[in-house]
Amino acid sequence: MxxxxxxxxxxxxxxxxxxxxxxxxxxxxxxxxxxxxxxxxxxxxxxxxxxxxxxxxxxxxxxxxxxxxxxxxxxxxxxxxxxxxxxxxxxxxxxxxxxxxxxxxxxxxxxxxxEEIHVLARKDIASMKDLAGRKIAVGKKDSGTFLTATLIMDILQVKAGERIDINPDEALPKLLSGEIDAFFYVAGAPAALFTGNAIDKAKFHLVPITEAPLLATYTPSRIEAGTYSFQDQPVDLIAVKxxxxxxxxxxxxxxxxxxxxxxxxxxxxxxxxxxxxxxxxxxxxxxxxxxxxxxxxxxxxxxxxxxxxxxxxxxxxxxxxxxxxxxxxxxxxxxxxxxxxxxx
Incomplete structure (x- = not known):
């Protein structure tokens, strides 16, 4: 960080x-x-x-x-x-x-x-490396999501095209409307933000986070299939306590x-x-x-x-x-x- x-x-x-x-x-x-x-x-x-x-x-x-x-x-x-x-x-x-x-x-x-680290993104973003050059919401500056997003992208040496400092509640509608490409959200699954909103599974998904350099700081985790309505398959990612x-x-x-x-x-x-x-x-x-x-x-x-x-x-x-x-x-x-x- x-x-x-x-x-x-x-x-x-x-x-x-x-x-x-x-x-x-x-x-x-x-x-x-x-x-x-x-x-x-x-x-x-x-x-x-x-x-x-x-x-x-x-x-x-x-x-x-x-x-x-x-x-x-x-x-x-x-x-x-x-x-x-x-x-x-x-x-x-x-x-x-x-x-x-x-x-x-x-x-x-x-x-x-x-707490699972969710990265909700357009379907064409298949991995964390694909965030490079994209417009990404990373949370407000005094939030844990902001610090976690910053640390993860630093560790992976992924440089966003533009980083937007807004909270996940604000980021979701911007993702759905096409204003941004992805956003980070650190929250224990099931997160109400994702269960209480209609998200098109043909257009959006949770990005897997399995990169080895992250495992020195974070714990491997999995969000099981069906946890969210847009998620048909299990997703391997990482978590913090x-x-x-x-x-x-x-x-x-x-x-x-x-x-x-x-x-x-x-x-x-x-x-x-x-x-x-x-x-x-x-x-x-x-x-x-x-x-x-x-x-x-x-x-x-x-x-x-x-x-x-x-x-x-x-x-x-x-x-x-x-x-x-x-x-x-x-x-x-x-x-x-x-x-x-x-x-x-």
Missing amino acids: KRSVLAAALGLALSVGGASAEGFERNIMTGGPQGTYIQIGRDIAALGADCGLTLNVVESAGSLENFVGVRNRRNTQFGIVQSDVLEYLKTFEANDPEVQKAVKGVRIMFPLYN AVMMTYDYDIKRNAYHRESCKAVADFSSLILTGLDKLKATGHPKWKTVDLTALPPGWQVGVCVKAGMALDYKPACKPPAEKAGGGADDSNEEYLNLLKQRLQQ
């Missing part, structure tokens, strides 16, 4: 104002209205609502805005971020004061699921930090104990979540660890206690394993 691209995006994100204790709220930064992040955020908010905790789900441009928002944005305790964004922030952190400022205090909450981030609040500092740490601990506990419910009733991607698959080099927050204690009780009022109370033996064993792995 080019250092200048990262710096420009960080400059946009760091302009957000600092946090304040006034009018305390709980917020999670997600993504666009048709993306997977926003659905995951709504699922987590529903867990809170079940026991009287309000979590506001905030639309955003995506990963980098979310990352810096967790550190800087008012009343924002949570954000969902791509693992390749984390990797490259770490790469630049040692020698770049601006990146150091952005990274300071931001911590892992939980790893979530793999979505990670839920938070801030390392200091309960000795002030009331805002104490309230925010409590919110992080509460929702850490709710996600741990409610994972089976999320898998049963939430977005399909919850079924693939492994809460122990931590990206290397990142620490779990202190407030997260507090909420992982088996005897921790969220500050909420459940509608009704289940008969017998407490977790069954298998659930307790699972929670103990998670606690051990995440606290290492």
Whole structure:
């Protein structure tokens, strides 16, 4: 990834104002209205609502805005971020004061699921190399899609004829009308953008992404046939991990930090104990979540660890206690394993 691209995006994100204790709220930064992040955020908010905790789900441009928002944005305790964004922030952190400022205090909450890298294109674009010289939408500059698209094209040394910095919601109609040739979209499949719009399979398809140089950074993946109405065959491509981030609040500092740490601990506990419910009733991607698959080099927050204690009780009022109370033996064993792995 080019250092200048990262710096420009960080400059946009760091302009957000600092946090304040006034009018305390709980917020999670997600993504666009048709993306997977926003659905995951709504699922987590529903867990809170079940026991009287309000979590506001905030639309955003995506990963980098979310990352810096967790550190800087008012009343924002949570954000969902791509693992390749984390990797490259770490790469630049040692020698770049601006990146150091952005990274300071931001911590892992939980790893979530793999996000597929979709490249929807005209049918005559058969491979990533065919993007050379074409008009391509790569996402807004403070989004994870933008950074991923930039990195992939740099690795493959593919030079677009024109790069358009718009989000996927804006890019899809431009592709369908012939104004652009392709666009990148990083989202967990099935992505609502592709399931809620009519896409002519005779004209458009998902481009396979199987180039060996990309496998040092990304995970091989596959979108099975029929996932989208325009897709008759399975498509091999690559994926990144979505990670839920938070801030390392200091309960000795002030009331805002104490309230925010409590919110992080509460929702850490709710996600741990409610994972089976999320898998049963939430977005399909919850079924693939492994809460122990931590990206290397990142620490779990202190407030997260507090909420992982088996005897921790969220500050909420459940509608009704289940008969017998407490977790069954298998659930307790699972929670103990998670606690051990995440606290290492």
